[in-house]
Amino acid sequence: MQNAMLECIRARRSTRDFLPRQIESEQLDALLEAAIWAPSGGNNQSWLFTAIQNQELLLRLNELVRTGFQSYIPDDDYPGKHGVIGAARREDYNFYFHAPTLIVASNKPGYENAMADCALALENIFLAAESLGLGSCYINQLHWLRDDAGVREFLFTLGIPKEHSICSSAAVGYIGKPSPAPARKENTIRVIR
Numbered sequence: 001m002q003n004a005m006l007e008c009i010r011a012r013r014s015t016r017d018f019l020p021r022q023i024e025s026e027q028l029d030a031l032l033e034a035a036i037w038a039p040s041g042g043n044n045q046s047w048l049f050t051a052i053q054n055q056e057l058l059l060r061l062n063e064l065v066r067t068g069f070q071s072y073i074p075d076d077d078y079p080g081k082h083g084v085i086g087a088a089r090r091e092d093y094n095f096y097f098h099a100p101t102l103i104v105a106s107n108k109p110g111y112e113n114a115m116a117d118c119a120l121a122l123e124n125i126f127l128a129a130e131s132l133g134l135g136s137c138y139i140n141q142l143h144w145l146r147d148d149a150g151v152r153e154f155l156f157t158l159g160i161p162k163e164h165s166i167c168s169s170a171a172v173g174y175i176g177k178p179s180p181a182p183a184r185k186e187n188t189i190r191v192i193r
């Protein structure tokens with residue numbers, strides 16, 4: 001089937017190469033509004049979306065992330081968690097791919113749907129970005145470093161409560177180099193009628 005929404009879902013890609021040009025404030029408003037129209041468990045809406053557009057602050061956060069990964073001990077075998085330790089040592093490492101806007105999704109502590117609610121809201125952001133001609137990418141690093149003292153202190157100065165769980169973040173901006181579509185695996189769908 002074809003319609004504008006289905007096309008948007010198929011066309012969205014994780015962008016990892018952004019232009020430095022900032023997005024329009026109306027676009028940011030639309031993305032944040034899309035986020036809060038996501039469903040939430042029990043209609044909790046206990047999330048907080050913090051959009052960072054100040055490049056100096058973003059670069060400072062990047063330095064704290066780089067430092068945080070130097071003492072980071074992965075808690076499972078997820079390959080990205082291991083690869084990032086070496087990658088973050090590089091001077092040119094930038095965890096948000098130099099996107100001009102980073103939206104951090106956090107949620108209240110001890111709420112079992114915290115990740116699910118924020119992930120649904122982030123997908124709304126990604127699809128809304130695609131519909132506006134913008135690129136976006138799910139960025140997990142702040143979730144991995146959610147207990148890192150330096151990162152948490154800095155996020156606190158931006159208004160993210162210290163007790164909040166950092167669920168994830170979305171990098172957003174104009175697309176520099178488009179990402180190819182990774183093939184979808186077979187046999188991941190079943191229909192029982």
Ligand SMILES: Cc1cc2nc3c(=O)[nH]c(=O)nc-3n(C[C@H](O)[C@H](O)[C@H](O)COP(=O)(O)O)c2cc1C
Pocket residue numbers: 012013014015016137138139140141179180181182
């Ligand atoms: C839970 C989750 C975590 C992800 N974390 C990252 C990340 O930290 N950095 C990144 O570049 N992409 C990240 N991605 C994006 C995936 O790599 C991407 O969705 C996948 O390769 C498929 O590509 P597509 O989004 O273009 O379809 C994440 C995606 C999800 C759903």
